[in-house]
Amino acid sequence: MNHLISSNQKTVGLWAVALLMTTAFSFSTVAKDAKTTVVKTLSNAQQIELLTKKFKKGKYSKKGADSCLKCHDGESDRDGTQIFVGRHGALADASGPMGQLQCESCHGPVGKHDKRPRKGKQREPMLSFDKNSALNAEQKNSVCLTCHDNDHTRMGWLGSEHESNDIACVDCHILHVEKDPILSKVQQNDVCTSCHTKQKIELHKRSSHPLKFDRQVCTDCHNPHDSTNDASLKADSINENCLSCHSEKQGPKLWEHEPVIEDCSICHAPHGANNAMLLKKRVPQLCQECHSSVGHSSAAYVNANGNKVQGKSCLNCHSKIHGSNSPDGNLFQH
Ligand code: HEC
Ligand code: HEC
Ligand code: HEC
Ligand code: HEC
Ligand code: HEC
Ligand code: HEC
Ligand code: HEC
Ligand code: HEC
Ligand code: HEC
Ligand code: HEC
Incomplete structure (x- = not known):
């Protein structure tokens, strides 16, 4: 495959800003990946610390997506290739991820993630958007908002009911698919x-x-x-x-x-x-x-012919309940 990376490498600045400004992280989960007994998994707090350092260093891969796809190919259970069937995989779009830092526009700088982890240590993490991610909603969203902030449909996002209730963009949107179900x-x-x-x-x-x-x-x-x-x-x-x-x-x-x-x-x-x-x-x-x-309106109404009104009740007579244009429609009967 050809190299997908462009020469113009911008950093994902907002993430770092949001990260430093946010004081309360959730420390809830501990070892969640306890399949292999030897590997010590990092707590959420430790992951955030590490990710922050990684962002400061800003070591992006030289070959962009190509370097990721060595491991995250179609064979991998963490397949990254499906991004290319969706809107964010458009190679020619300079304003999209592929015209910028490619995979790392969203998942952050590779740092040492592509290096084999030391024995008993966890592989250096990337920004993850899945349910077990160490990131809170604000941190996840800061990544998307680096590109989607000026979009007129997102003008009201900050302070919106969903934003205020810690809903993340990725709680609704899925990106590694051809067609995002919510769309x-x-x-x-x-x-x-x-x-x-x-x-x-x-x-x-x-x-x-x-x-x-x-x-x-x-x-x-x-x-x-x-x-x-x-x-x-x-x-x-x-x-x-x-x-x-x-x-x-x-x-x-x-x-x-x-x-x-x-x-x-x-x-x-x-x-x-x-x-x-x-x-x-x-x-x-x-x-x-x-x-x-x-x-008359208290009980079943008996009209002039002595018939009780049933079924549609009041509407039998006051049928134009949304208003009337008839000259004698003041009681919504006509
Ligand atoms: C040498 C192989 C290798 C390369 C290269 C690689 N990864 Fe990974 N990546 C992995 C493995 C293995 C995991 C699973 C880690 C685990 O289970 O702890 C992983 C996990 C991930 C995750 C899930 C979150 C996490 O930290 O567990 C993301 C996102 C990710 N990689 C993105 C990338 C991106 C983007 C690149 C390119 C910049 C990349 N990877 C390059 C092997 C690699
Ligand atoms: C590097 C810039 C960039 C980043 C980061 C980015 N996007 Fe996008 N996104 C784009 C561009 C460019 C488009 C195409 C815009 C258009 O068609 O108007 C797009 C389109 C979309 C669409 C419409 C997709 C469709 O099929 O029509 C959604 C939804 C979306 N992005 C959500 C997200 C979410 C959620 C995130 C964060 C996880 C994110 N984006 C991160 C640049 C980005
Ligand atoms: C035909 C228009 C219409 C459609 C379609 C619609 N809504 Fe609503 N929705 C409203 C109106 C009007 C209100 C405000 C009045 C009210 O709360 O009863 C509302 C209120 C709400 C509220 C706030 C109500 C509360 O109790 O706080 C939620 C949440 C909501 N809608 C979710 C949804 C979801 C989810 C769907 C799709 C399954 C949906 N709506 C489809 C018109 C609509
Ligand atoms: C509560 C669910 C939900 C959340 C949270 C959400 N979106 Fe959306 N988004 C939608 C839906 C639904 C549409 C389709 C809009 C429509 O049909 O009017 C959409 C459309 C979009 C589009 C493409 C269409 C357009 O209007 O340009 C983009 C881009 C987008 N969202 C980005 C984001 C970003 C970025 C965030 C986080 C800051 C986000 N969304 C959060 C539900 C959501
Ligand atoms: C991940 C969970 C989640 C998803 C998915 C989600 N919402 Fe919500 N939504 C919330 C929460 C939490 C609130 C705030 C508390 C409440 O009103 O229930 C909320 C609030 C709302 C409100 C009330 C807003 C107000 O101003 O009072 C509406 C309307 C609404 N959502 C519509 C939608 C629509 C439409 C979708 C799909 C496009 C959607 N939501 C998807 C979690 C979600
Ligand atoms: C526009 C932002 C964006 C780009 C670009 C992007 N991803 Fe993702 N990635 C996501 C989101 C959001 C998820 C969560 C699942 C989904 O939305 O499909 C995800 C999920 C993943 C996962 C699953 C593991 C996890 O923890 O979420 C891997 C692995 C991954 N991406 C690798 C890649 C690789 C490799 C590339 C480049 C070829 C890439 N991604 C490009 C946003 C992006
Ligand atoms: C059989 C026809 C008929 C039915 C059924 C009927 N109305 Fe009337 N309604 C009238 C007529 C005719 C008038 C004007 C003469 C009157 O005041 O009795 C009227 C007058 C009214 C008025 C204005 C005067 C007033 O009494 O305040 C209201 C309000 C009203 N109806 C409400 C109701 C409601 C509510 C119901 C159902 C519980 C109902 N009507 C059932 C025929 C009917
Ligand atoms: C996006 C268009 C749309 C909006 C907005 C909308 N409706 Fe409807 N409404 C429909 C459609 C379509 C039907 C179904 C008509 C049919 O089945 O022939 C319908 C049916 C109805 C019905 C009849 C239901 C039944 O059981 O037969 C009522 C009453 C109604 N709407 C009231 C409202 C009210 C009140 C609002 C505002 C809260 C509203 N609609 C907003 C499109 C809309
Ligand atoms: C005072 C109560 C009341 C209010 C307020 C009201 N409606 Fe209705 N609406 C009714 C009743 C009662 C019916 C059933 C009529 C019938 O069964 O003949 C109805 C039926 C409907 C229907 C379906 C049948 C038809 O006539 O097309 C629609 C659509 C509808 N209303 C829309 C609206 C809209 C739009 C508004 C606001 C502009 C509104 N309604 C306000 C009482 C109300
Ligand atoms: C939320 C309150 C409300 C509901 C519910 C309501 N109405 Fe009314 N209705 C009013 C008000 C207010 C007026 C104007 C009264 C006035 O001008 O004295 C009115 C006026 C009327 C009138 C004209 C009589 C007059 O005095 O101007 C009739 C007939 C009537 N309503 C019938 C109904 C029927 C039938 C229903 C049930 C389908 C209904 N209304 C539901 C509040 C209501």
Whole structure:
């Protein structure tokens, strides 16, 4: 294989900065790789110390990816080659890793990692993004943000709900694949609901948005990188979100129903509900939250013909519940 490395070797500066600024590391795990009894594995804290030193020294490999692939080839159980089928493997892209430090743009300088470890010692670690990694979310993210900071879609990342809750980019994204599952319409909902179990339950309720059939994805409504709007919605408000698809409910109408203008989610659950039409409560209870049960609305209404109203209850008569444009629609009957 040809040498992939470019002459222009930049250092991954942000990592080191974030590392020095972060005071609290998690010291939780000890020897996690205890397969071989002779090898003493480093604690997370020791690994971080070592990685920090490595970054200061900044010893990058001369042959870039080629030197890594000697060991991390398709035969290895730690295969590195799959990066080349994904977006980050594009060789011609100067702004991508392959136009820069290649594998080491993300995994840090090789240092002594490619040297055989001394007897009884662990191989010098690289930055790892997997579950057993010694790095916390902020440290992992600092690597990605060296390139993805100026991207307009990530402007809101810092301070976002996910960032504030120590979620890492790589908790959602996988890079050594051709197609990152979270970027796929068919798989995204599964990735999101692996953490958001409440929403997972909701979208299997009696009525729901068509999320479970993959006709809709979470990011039709949400921006996972940004929490500028309530509930990290893409739209400025809940109503703008709903109306972006249900434009027929858009006002102004001659006769408006106040709660409809205020907030669709007063009556509707966005992900799913045990009642039809995503309603949070059944009619008439839903209506009676606000409308006094004194007078005709308290019990089954008997109309002029003496017929009791059943089934759709209040909606039998007040069917234009989202407002009416009819001149005599003030009671939402027409
Ligand atoms: C001489 C063989 C060899 C070379 C060259 C090599 N590695 Fe490794 N690498 C290994 C072995 C073996 C492991 C597993 C270490 C362990 O289990 O403790 C490993 C583990 C890793 C890991 C997992 C995290 C860790 O520290 O355990 C990453 C990431 C990694 N290597 C990246 C790279 C990159 C990037 C390069 C090129 C700059 C590279 N490696 C070069 C042998 C090598
Ligand atoms: C050396 C720079 C660099 C680093 C480091 C980097 N990326 Fe990227 N990334 C890019 C470039 C360039 C693209 C292509 C951008 C485009 O198409 O607009 C990209 C694209 C992506 C995409 C879109 C992929 C697709 O298939 O469309 C995702 C997701 C992504 N990066 C996540 C990450 C994550 C997570 C990390 C950290 C583990 C990371 N990146 C680290 C440069 C980088
Ligand atoms: C909660 C899950 C989640 C987290 C955490 C996350 N992303 Fe994403 N990311 C997504 C989803 C979903 C998309 C697809 C966006 C869409 O369809 O609107 C995406 C898209 C992207 C894209 C490519 C498409 C674009 O909009 O340009 C890049 C690049 C990216 N993310 C980088 C990052 C980086 C860097 C981080 C960490 C700082 C990060 N992401 C954290 C879920 C996440
Ligand atoms: C854009 C950043 C990026 C680049 C470039 C990159 N990797 Fe990775 N690597 C990751 C992330 C993130 C993971 C976690 C698994 C995943 O996302 O697929 C990973 C996982 C790995 C692993 C599995 C072990 C572990 O601890 O995570 C190895 C080994 C590895 N990469 C080696 C390489 C090699 C070799 C190259 C160059 C040929 C390379 N990587 C290029 C980001 C990158
Ligand atoms: C690794 C776990 C994890 C994954 C994967 C994940 N989230 Fe989250 N998400 C969280 C945590 C933790 C919070 C903050 C606490 C909470 O609200 O549950 C959160 C919060 C949110 C919020 C509330 C934001 C706010 O401003 O109130 C939304 C919306 C959200 N996530 C959507 C998504 C979407 C969409 C995806 C998939 C693209 C996703 N999440 C993937 C863990 C995750
Ligand atoms: C049709 C639009 C829409 C879709 C699709 C959607 N959401 Fe939401 N989501 C909302 C609205 C509106 C809110 C705010 C109102 C509320 O909390 O009831 C919200 C709130 C949330 C919250 C915060 C609620 C809380 O209890 O703190 C999370 C987390 C969330 N959504 C996750 C998801 C996930 C995960 C998916 C995909 C499985 C998803 N959403 C799909 C519209 C949507
Ligand atoms: C991204 C587009 C989109 C957004 C945003 C959206 N919806 Fe929907 N909504 C749909 C689709 C698609 C259906 C299913 C229609 C079908 O099956 O024919 C639907 C169905 C519904 C239904 C009927 C459910 C049933 O059981 O038949 C209600 C009620 C509803 N949406 C309310 C809302 C509310 C309230 C909001 C805002 C929180 C909202 N929608 C946001 C696309 C959207
Ligand atoms: C006061 C309670 C209430 C509010 C607020 C409300 N709705 Fe509804 N909505 C209902 C009821 C009740 C139904 C069921 C109507 C039926 O069964 O005939 C319904 C049905 C729907 C339906 C599916 C049937 C249809 O008419 O298309 C959609 C879509 C919908 N609402 C969207 C919205 C949107 C968008 C908003 C906010 C702009 C909103 N709703 C606000 C009570 C409400
Ligand atoms: C969150 C509170 C709320 C809910 C829930 C609600 N409404 Fe209303 N409704 C109002 C308010 C406020 C008005 C305006 C009252 C006024 O102007 O005196 C109104 C007006 C009305 C009117 C017009 C009568 C008038 O005095 O203007 C009718 C009819 C009505 N609602 C029926 C219903 C029905 C049927 C339901 C259930 C599907 C329902 N409402 C649910 C708050 C609510
Ligand atoms: C059989 C038709 C019918 C049914 C069913 C019905 N209404 Fe009415 N509603 C009317 C008519 C006609 C008026 C105007 C005359 C009146 O005040 O009785 C009215 C007036 C109202 C008003 C405005 C005046 C007032 O009484 O405050 C509200 C609010 C209202 N209805 C809510 C409800 C609710 C809530 C339900 C269900 C529990 C309901 N209605 C069921 C026909 C009906």
